[in-house]
Amino acid sequence: MEIDEAREVRTTCPYCGVGCGVLAKVAADGQVSVRGDPDHPANFGRLCSKGSALAETTGLDGRLLHPQIHGRGSSWDEALDLVGSTFSQTIAEHGPDAVAFYVSGQLLTEDYYVANKLMKGFVGSANIDTNSRLCMASSVAGHRRAFGSDTVPGTYEDLELSDLVVLVGSNLAWCHPVLYQRIAAAREKRPEMKVVLVDPRRTMTSDIADMHLAIAPDGDVALFTGLLAWLGQHNALDRAYITAHTSGFGQALFAASALDLAGVAAATGLSEDELGRFYSLFARTEKTVTVYSQGVNQSSQGTDKVNAIINCHLATGRIGKPGAGPFSVTGQPNAMGGREVGGMANMLAAHMEIENPEHRERVQRFWNAPAIAGKPGLKAVDMFKAVADGRIKALWIMATNPVDSMPDAGAVEAAIKACPFVVVSDVLAETDTVRHAHVRLPATAWGEKDGTVTNSERRISRQRAFLPVPGEARPDWWIIAEVARRMGFDGAFAHETPAEIFAEHAGLSAFENDGERDFDIGAYAGVDEEDYDALQPFQWPAPSPGTPLWPAGHLPPHKGGDRMLSRPSPIFNVARQAPAPKQLISPLAGEMAGRPEGGVQARHPPQAGGTTGHQSTRFFANGNFYTPDRKARFIAIRPTVETRITSDFPLILNTGRIRDHWHTMTRTGKSPRLSQHIAEPFVEIHPVDAQRHGIGDADIARVSTPRGEVLVRALVTTRQRQGSLFAPMHWTDQFAARARLDTLTASLTDPVSGQPALKHVAASIEKFTARTFGFAVTRKRPATMAADYWAVARCRGGWRVELAFANDDVDWTAFAGSLFDTADAEVLAYHDREAGQHRIAAFDGEHLTGALFIAPGPVAVSRGWAAEQLGEVHASQRQRFRIVAGRAGAGRPDAGATVCSCFNVGVNQITAAVAAGCTTVDAIGAALKAGTNCGSCRSEIRAIIAANQVQAAE
Incomplete structure (x- = not known):
């Protein structure tokens, strides 16, 4: 029978603060596909490698789908009753500051709003902070x-x-x-x-x-x-x-x-x-x-x-x-939305100030709250110190993984383990944080969530669900509201939909504002379900009709070409009894018929040096700041020179991110193609420093600080500043043996913002002496890996594993059995004990179950080729022996290490194209498609072209 084409749903990318629009489609067979939204003013159809691979991250493997109490399954009522009663009892016995929420820029604005309202207005404490504290x-x-x-x-x-x-x-x-x-x-x-x-x-x-x-x-x-x-x-x-x-x-x-x-x-x-x-x-x-x-x-x-x-x-x-x-530019998709609702410990909702008694009274009155936090709460680093010393006795962690992402992460883990009552609401059943929770609450994931986010340019966009909610997962706002009701706050948390929460949020932004505060989206305070569903991306401020953008008595900006007076067209009449005319649903109003859900007429990408075709609002060209005298304040700053290195820790460690992974890999770790560009933890080191410390390229290196050590692969490169190291923060105990980078960082913070110093850590480095190295591919993720160093990553058809051992006294046949099941498999093996070479492959019928390659140095086997064998049919003995030999047959060129994740193009393919006459990035794109989607790999392609041209000239 003929099946209608699946409907595309207009939503927003859940990664960085750019806030790209995404069109998501679910086919009749359940397959998800994504593409960039050509109408969204943040990206005009472009997506990065992570966004392009979103469809690979929506599976249910590893999902937390049912509430759990102390590791056993429970009903929602039992779990929520326990959370509500324990928080209430803790507050009654120890006061409101004995409880805390640690939330996340992964939450939607509606989730953030309800959490902030509960803690600051009804618990009466400001002990709610966010992983955005680490970001902006x-x-x-x-x-x-x-x-x-x-x-x-x-x-x-x-x-x-x-x-x-x-x-x-x-x-x-x-x-x-x-x-x-x-x-x-x-x-x-x-x-x-x-x-x-x-x-x-x-x-x-x-x-x-x-x-x-x-x-x-x-x-x-x-x-x-x-x-x-x-x-x-x-x-x-x-x-x-x-x-x-x-x-x-x-x-x-x-x-x-x-x-x-x-x-x-x-x-x-x-x-x-x-x-x-x-x-x-x-x-x-x-x-x-x-x-x-x-x-x-x-x-x-x-x-x-x-x-x-x-x-x-x-x-x-x-x-x-x-x-x-x-x-x-912010790091998380809704760091800005969290700021709007006061999601940090030193802020109130709607950009009001917790230190200002008039603002506190106003928010309390709007919420009709029994209490309002009277002072700033504990910022993230101090919050976990308070958990450690017992001041905080009940902690709720939402949509984040502080055991890996907080500075001095080992101490944070110890604090969470010692806390009397820990609740974690998350998507995954196993993270380094979830494993320590007394109560685990299953939350909805990106494709199932419904609400709004705000990007780095103050643009609010809808995130729309396109997948059914699996198991017993529930939206974060619903979970928080249900706990609030059980704490006795029923009336204030009677929201039935995210639209109701957004309308309240918008109403608070306009409440007694009159242009005195920058954040005002009062035009949306009357939003109903239909209007909310059709909501288009818009920038704030967007006040209700008749509200000034600037306070009375202050001159507005001139009407020059900066469009500062170009207020977004009011979308909703706040005081209306009936919905506003539908032609006003979008400031970019276009035909809805035939468009994707929430769609508008197509807009074209901006011309360089031109405009986007979307309305923009800029602040401050002619002053009108939000200080008492409406003038901006210069801040007197005396430059200081700071060094933290010592004779024991002579290098500066800089931590950060890589192209194809995100935070602690709870999402990107599910994508095979995102793991192929860089599949294991590493440290960049300048060649001079590498020589001084006895580090060779691809060695396993031990990086240490006064707080701990990690084992990572060494990458010797002149891109790194001499005297400094760089290592990414993504790898966790779920993906590597000893690579939790933030166990090395200190809890040193900025004295004003409370943000940790994660870019300047005194460190040392030395070679980890490995006697044996290994590489494996396996159809199922290994349950155990008894190696001094291991790193696991998804590949198409299974998993790839890097290994290193301090000794070579290992029964490699038994070790292979621990990686992949060899009990009922046909096993082929090659052992050269004198040379330290061992290769073992196991087959289930015509399919490869797993293969292990052992050598005294880094294993010289094509990772891409070996991973591909998991999906191939191996009917003949010749084909099977090729796997044991670790070599592809004639006519099977090795693509090499992945350079372009979007199209799975490897370095060897690019090198061959250069030899064939492709001497520009565009020519490579025309031949191989590499660099033609997100463009993140174009600089690497250019470097490969340059290196091969130099080699040819020599």
């Missing part, structure tokens, strides 16, 4: 110090309109690839556009940089205070803007002048010539955007770094104008 808390603090509010003034459009993009502490090519591609496309159309990268590492982002400033760790404060002083010395200030719209400039300039150019050079590790060229470029380029991310935020000086950057933009009047402004 310093940006929030810097914004509030400078602007009086947590306002991101710019838009993505500014990246394309600028003449100079300064990327600070941001590997945009790997961590925000769609924004990187937007900049790359704009630069290709306007070659005069310049890009400067400020980063200790020469990351893949340097591929589009005209200038790479390989700054010393934490040298950013000196760099930008030096810039402010230089601007003052060279008469490159916008004195009219400074006088009319700012305060504190004199003090800031005086503090910045503490170092002369030579002093700045010493503090940053840059030459005076490099500084002079960068400062001159900044001074003469009016349309400058400074984009910053974790390299700025994750620092003990993070807030000062943010304000040092903002100071330079205020001093030149480059803020809130097309193509100009400081721009914080």
Whole structure:
């Protein structure tokens, strides 16, 4: 019978803060497919490698599908009753500050709102913090110090309109690839556009940089205070803007002048010539955007770094104008939404201040709450210290994995294990955090969730469910509301749908606002189910009709071409009795018929140097900040030089992320193709440091700090700054033997924001002496791996495993049996004990069950080819012996290590294409498709082309 084509559902990507639109489709056979939404103003159809692989992450393997109490199954009523009664009893006996919530930027805004409301308005404590504290808390603090509010003034459009993009502490090519591609496309159309990268590492982002400033760790404060002083010395200030719209400039300039150019050079590790060229470029380029991310935020000086950057933009009047402004890009999909609802311990909902008694009274009145938190709560690092010392006795962790992601993660794990009552609501049944929960609550996953998220440019988008809810999983907002009801707060948590929560959230944003607060989405306060379902992406502020964008008595911005007065068209009449006319459902109103769910008429991607075709709102071009005098505040920052290295720990460890994995791999670890680019934990080390410490390429290295050690693969590369190491934070006990990187980091935090310093850790490195190395492929994930070093990753048809052993006294036949079942299998084996070579393969009929390769050095077997054999039919003995030999037959070229994850293109394929005459990235794309989707691999392709051309020339 003929089956109708599956309906595409318009939703939003659950990865970084770019907030890309996604079209998801479920076929009649249940197969999920995804593609970029060409109408979404964040990405216009582009997706990165992670977004492109989302369909591979929606399976139910490993899911937590039923509530559990102490490891046994329970009903929802039993689990919720226990959580509600235990939290209530703990509060009654020890006070409200004896309980805490640790939440996540993976939550939707509606989830976040209900959690914040329960803790701050009904429990009466502000002990709710979020893993976004690890991501952008310093940006929030810097914004509030400078602007009086947590306002991101710019838009993505500014990246394309600028003449100079300064990327600070941001590997945009790997961590925000769609924004990187937007900049790359704009630069290709306007070659005069310049890009400067400020980063200790020469990351893949340097591929589009005209200038790479390989700054010393934490040298950013000196760099930008030096810039402010230089601007003052060279008469490159916008004195009219400074006088009319700012305060504190004199003090800031005086503090910045503490170092002369030579002093700045010493503090940053840059030459005076490099500084002079960068400062001159900044001074003469009016349309400058400074984009910053974790390299700025994750620092003990993070807030000062943010304000040092903002100071330079205020001093030149480059803020809130097309193509100009400081721009914080967030790491998580809804870090911004969490900020809007007050999801951090030192904030109130709707960008109100917990320190302000008038704001507290207003929120309490709106919620009709019995109490309101009277002071800031414990920020993430301090929260887990309070768990450790017993001040917090009941802890609820939602949608995050702090045992792996928090600094000093070993101490965090010990604290959670010792806590009297721990609740974890999550998607997976086994994570390094879930395993310590007394109560486990199954939450809905990305494809099953319904709500909203806000991206880095203040754009709110709908996340729509396209998959049925499996088992007994429930939305996070529902779980929180049910616990609240059991704590006696029934009336305030009677929400039946996320639409009702969003309407309340929007109503609070407008409540007694009148333009006094930046966050106002009052136009949506009357949203009903139908309107909410059709909600289109929009930027805030979006006040209800008649509400000023700026307070009375303050001049609005001029009506020049910056569109600052272009308020989004009101979508809903807040005071209405009947729904607003449907033609007003979207500010981008278009034909709904025939479009995907929630669809609008197609919009075209922006032209480089042009506009997006979507309405943008910018703040602050002509002042009107949210400080008492409506002026921005310069923050006086004195540059300091900080070093943490010692004779025992002589290197600086910088932690971060890689292209194809996300946080602790609870989602990306499910995708075979995302694990092929980099399949095991590693540490980058400069060749000089590698030689000094006896480290060879592909050795197993032991990286140590005063808190612990990890074992990771060594990657010797000149991209790494000498004296520094880089290692990614993704690997957990679920994926590697000893690679939980944040067990090495300290609980040192920024004194203003409370954000941990994860980029500047004193460390040492040494070679781990392995006598034997191994590699295996297996159809089923091994239950145990008795090796000193192991790392497991998904591949098509099964799993791949890297191994290393401190000795070679192992029964390899028995070890193979522990990796894959050999009991009833046909086993072929090759043993050369003299050479230390062992190869064992097991077959179930015509299919490979598993293969193990052992050698005295790193195993020289093509990983891609070996993994492919799990899906092949092996009918003949010849085919089976090839597996034992570890070699493909004639006519089966090895693709090599994966470079392009989107199309599974390997390095050997690219090398062959270069030899055949493809000498540009575009030519490689035409021949192999590599680099033609998300573009994250284009810099690697360019490097392969260059290396092969040099080799040919030699």
